Amino acid sequence: MIGRIRGSLIEKSPGHALVECGGLGYEIDIPYTAFFHLPETGQEVTLHTHFAVREDAQSLYGFASRLDRDLFRLLIKVNGVGPKLAVGILSGLDAQQFIRCVEARDVNALVKLPGVGKKTAERLLIEMADRIGQLEGQFTPSTAAITVPGDAAAAQAAVGPDPRDEAEEALIALGYKPQEAAKAVSKVAEEGMNSQTLIRLALRSMIPTP
Incomplete structure (x- = not known):
C-alpha cells in the first residue's frame, strides 16, 4: 500500500493533485482541506495517502x-x-473538526455536508463514536481554522479568469446545487479575493465549525 508520497507538485486544482516522485507522476484525489495546504506548483509536497483498488478502478x-x-x-x-463520500466529508470538515462534531453529537453540522442525509449523519455519529478512539494521540483539541499560505501565494493559486465562477464550479463538483453554490460564494465574496479563498470561506459559511 502507498502510505505517503513526497515529491514535486506538478499540477493542482480543487480535488486533485499531480505529484512527481522518482520520475513517476501520481494523480491523487484530495479533499478541499488538503488543497488549501498545497504549496505552489514546482515546490516539494508531502501527502499522506490511501491506495484503493476496485474491480474497475485504482485510486490514490x-x-x-x-x-x-x-x-x-x-x-x-x-x-x-x-x-x-468520505472525501466530501473531509472537504467540508477537517479531521479535528469532524471529531469535535462527533463528540458533540452534532447531527445538524453533518447534514449540511453534500451527500449526507439525516440517517447517514446519525449512523456516522453512532459508528464513529466507537472508532475515533483509534486516533488517540493524533487528535489535539484546537479552535484554529484552516490556514492558507500568504496572500501572494494564494493569489498565484487562483485558476481561471473569474474567481467566483471557479469557486462556484468547485462547490458544484463537491455536490452542492448550483443555486446553493452561487449564494454561498456571493455571501462571502469581496473585491480581490481569489478562488481558493472564496471556496474556503463559502464552505465555512455553509458548514459552521462544530
Whole structure:
C-alpha cells in the first residue's frame, strides 16, 4: 500500500493533485482541506495517502495530515460511506473538526455536508463514536481554522479568469446545487479575493465549525 508520497507538485486544482516522485507522476484525489495546504506548483509536497483498488478502478487519495488520512480510513468502514463520500466529508470538515462534531453529537453540522442525509449523519455519529478512539494521540483539541499560505501565494493559486465562477464550479463538483453554490460564494465574496479563498470561506459559511 502507498502510505505517503513526497515529491514535486506538478499540477493542482480543487480535488486533485499531480505529484512527481522518482520520475513517476501520481494523480491523487484530495479533499478541499488538503488543497488549501498545497504549496505552489514546482515546490516539494508531502501527502499522506490511501491506495484503493476496485474491480474497475485504482485510486490514490491524498491528505495534508496523517490524522485526516487515518480518519478517511475509518469513514470508509462505515456502512454506506464510500471513498467519494468520505472525501466530501473531509472537504467540508477537517479531521479535528469532524471529531469535535462527533463528540458533540452534532447531527445538524453533518447534514449540511453534500451527500449526507439525516440517517447517514446519525449512523456516522453512532459508528464513529466507537472508532475515533483509534486516533488517540493524533487528535489535539484546537479552535484554529484552516490556514492558507500568504496572500501572494494564494493569489498565484487562483485558476481561471473569474474567481467566483471557479469557486462556484468547485462547490458544484463537491455536490452542492448550483443555486446553493452561487449564494454561498456571493455571501462571502469581496473585491480581490481569489478562488481558493472564496471556496474556503463559502464552505465555512455553509458548514459552521462544530
